[in-house]
Amino acid sequence: MDSQQRRSATGQGAKIIALANQKGGVGKSTTAINLSSALAMAGKKVLLVDSDPQGNASSGLGVTSRDQEHHLYHCLIGEVPAGQAVCEVADHDNLNIIPTHIDLIGVEVELISAPKRENFLAKALKSLKKNYDYIFIDCPPSLGLLTINALTAADSVIIPMQCEYFALEGLSQLVRTIRLVKNSYNDKLVIEGLVLTMFDRRNKLTFQVAKEIRSHFQGSVYDAVIPRNVRLSESPSHGCSVLTYAPGSVGALSYLNLAKEFLKKQKP
Numbered sequence: 001m002d003s004q005q006r007r008s009a010t011g012q013g014a015k016i017i018a019l020a021n022q023k024g025g026v027g028k029s030t031t032a033i034n035l036s037s038a039l040a041m042a043g044k045k046v047l048l049v050d051s052d053p054q055g056n057a058s059s060g061l062g063v064t065s066r067d068q069e070h071h072l073y074h075c076l077i078g079e080v081p082a083g084q085a086v087c088e089v090a091d092h093d094n095l096n097i098i099p100t101h102i103d104l105i106g107v108e109v110e111l112i113s114a115p116k117r118e119n120f121l122a123k124a125l126k127s128l129k130k131n132y133d134y135i136f137i138d139c140p141p142s143l144g145l146l147t148i149n150a151l152t153a154a155d156s157v158i159i160p161m162q163c164e165y166f167a168l169e170g171l172s173q174l175v176r177t178i179r180l181v182k183n184s185y186n187d188k189l190v191i192e193g194l195v196l197t198m199f200d201r202r203n204k205l206t207f208q209v210a211k212e213i214r215s216h217f218q219g220s221v222y223d224a225v226i227p228r229n230v231r232l233s234e235s236p237s238h239g240c241s242v243l244t245y246a247p248g249s250v251g252a253l254s255y256l257n258l259a260k261e262f263l264k265k266q267k268p
C-alpha cells in the first residue's frame, strides 16, 4: 500500500511529530533535517516546520526567511494560510519546509493572553495534513509557548538526547510537560522515541549514560544511534542534508538507519 492509499484509507492525513528537548545543542535540528530527508528519499511526502526562531533547520536546508515572503510567524498569527509559507527544498524531492524568522520570538509574548494560545500551530497545520505523510516540527530549546504549541499539534514526540553526564537532568521536566500537554490539550500525544545523538564510541561515559537512558525508557529508545560525525556538522553550511552532502558518510548511514527503524515502528 503506498502512502497515498494509506492516507485515504485512514482519512487522517499526515502524522505530526515534534522534535523536542529543552536543552540546546542535543541534535534536534540535525535530526529534523536528516530524518526528514531520509524519509523523503524513501518516497514519503514530508513537511518540516521550523519552529525555532534561530532557524537552524531552515538555513541548514538552504532556505532563509530573506528568500521568503511568508514564514511560520505569519501562519501562527493567522495572517496567511500555512500553505502560503510552504517552500520546496532544492535537491530534496518530496521534502517541503515552512521556514522561520527571528520575529517568531515575539509570538510567545503576542499570544500570551490569547484564548487557546496552545492551539495556534495545530490550527495552522490542519489544512496541510492531507498533503503529507509526515510533518516534523523542530522545536526551540525551551519549554515555552512554541514548544507547547508543537506538542499540542503533534501525534507524537521524538526526543534527541546527547549521551553526556547531565543528559537525564531536565528530562523529567520534559516528560512532565509532555504529560501536562497530553492531559490538558492533546490526549493522543505519545513519545515516539528517544534518539541517542553525537554518540562517541571512544568515551566510556557515553556507554554508561546510554545504558541508563535505555533502562529508564525501556523500549522507547531507538536501536539506531547517531555517532558524532564531522559531515553532519558540515552539511548545514552547505545548505543541504548530510544525505545529499555526503551520502556515504557514517552520519548519512546512521540517519538512514534511524528512518528505517522509524518506518518499521509505524502502524500499517
Ligand code: ADP
Binding pocket: 023, 024, 025, 026, 027, 028, 029, 030, 031, 056, 141, 197, 198, 199, 226, 227, 228, 229, 230, 232, 233, 234, 236
Ligand atoms: P539543537 O537543535 O538541539 O540545538 P543541533 O542539531 O543544532 O542541536 O546540534 C548542535 C550542534 O552540533 C550543531 O552545530 C550541529 O551541526 C552539531 N551536531 C549535531 N549532531 C551532530 C553529530 N551527530 N555529529 C557531529 N556534530 C553534530
Ligand code: MG
Binding pocket: 028, 029, 030, 052, 056, 057, 139, 140
Ligand atoms: Mg535547533
